[in-house]
Amino acid sequence: MTTLNEAIKKGDVSNILIHSDQGNQFTSHEYTNYLQSNQMIKSMSRRGNCWDNAPIESFFGRLKEESVRIQKPRTIAQLYKTIEWYMNFYNNKRRQKGLGSKAPTQYQQSSAA
Known part of the structure; x- marks a missing residue:
């Protein structure tokens, strides 16, 4: 979240793709809602x-x-x-x-x- 906040401070992040694995921190409602509220696009690797x-x-x-x-x-x-x-x-x-x-x-x- 710290990295995302720093990116937001630097400029427009709308429609930026954020890619991650399927770790629980990236599948949480908090993380998903945060990306959506900042108009970031969530991308995840397929399981396994x-x-x-x-x-x-x-x-x-x-x-x-x-x-x-x-x-x-x-x-x-x-x-x-x-x-x-x-x-x-x-x-x-x-x-x-x-x-x-x-x-x-x-x-x-x-x-x-």
Whole structure:
């Protein structure tokens, strides 16, 4: 809930997809009502299907290998800076074979045209 509150403070979160597993904290009425009242979209993995989380697990693996293990941040502030750098790199510069050797933002722009 703390993370969601911080996101809300930073700007408009309406229609943002929030994905989780089926843990009891994510299936509770309180959590579901909170998302609905802030116009967030709830998404959950299917019960017992580890493949639902494979894309994000793959991303976190790349984040660690391509930035955190190289830069070795020693403070939370350095970690945040490393993650911010990597998110920008990943979305705007890191070419991906599955996206026609384009970065995600380049691919999205070419797909929208």
